[in-house]
Amino acid sequence: MIESLVNHxxxxxxxxxxxxxxxxxxxxxxxxxISDKEEILSCRFLNSDIDREKIALARDILIQSIGQPITIxxxxxxxxxxxxxxxxxxxxxxxxxxxxxxxNQRMEHAKYLLYEKGxxxxxxxxxLGYSSISHFSTAFKKQTGLKPCELLLR
Numbered sequence: 001m002i003e004s005l006v007n008h009x010x011x012x013x014x015x016x017x018x019x020x021x022x023x024x025x026x027x028x029x030x031x032x033x034i035s036d037k038e039e040i041l042s043c044r045f046l047n048s049d050i051d052r053e054k055i056a057l058a059r060d061i062l063i064q065s066i067g068q069p070i071t072i073x074x075x076x077x078x079x080x081x082x083x084x085x086x087x088x089x090x091x092x093x094x095x096x097x098x099x100x101x102x103x104n105q106r107m108e109h110a111k112y113l114l115y116e117k118g119x120x121x122x123x124x125x126x127x128l129g130y131s132s133i134s135h136f137s138t139a140f141k142k143q144t145g146l147k148p149c150e151l152l153l154r
Contacts, residue, residue: 014064018063021059021060024094025056025059046092051085051089055093058081058086058090058098059094062098062101062105066109067129068129072086072087110128110136111144114151121149124148
């Protein structure tokens with residue numbers, strides 16, 4: 001886990017997203033160890049290292065797919081896991097739904113592109129795979145409380 005945190009191929013905003021996700025996993029594993037319980041996960045199928053690795057892989061695929069939206073069906077096929085197990089396991093391991101995790105990662109990336117890189121709203125919307133600027137703006141405001149153009153003015 002720590003090796004993948006230090007030795008990765010990402011740069012820029014993808015590096016920020018990747019490091020954040022890896023740190024969340026490290027925190028999860030640390031909490032598991034500290035709790036001194038054999039299991040903190042209530043899903044029986046998460047007792048398997050293989051299934052936990054598949055769910056972690058799903059998270060990594062989501063991070064790598066920031067600009068190309070992916071369905072849960074596609075994601076479950078890529079990690080070879082039942083959709084229901086994937087959704088339940090993801091929520092159990094990461095404390096959030098697949099959709100909410102993905103949206104949060106997209107909006108964090110959008111904030112970086114708008115605020116740090118100074119890209120315009122149209123470009124960011126296209127880079128993140130939104131079908132229209134209005135869909136992006138609505139999602140951004142819902143997640144951050146700000147319109148994308150308001151972030152540009154800061």
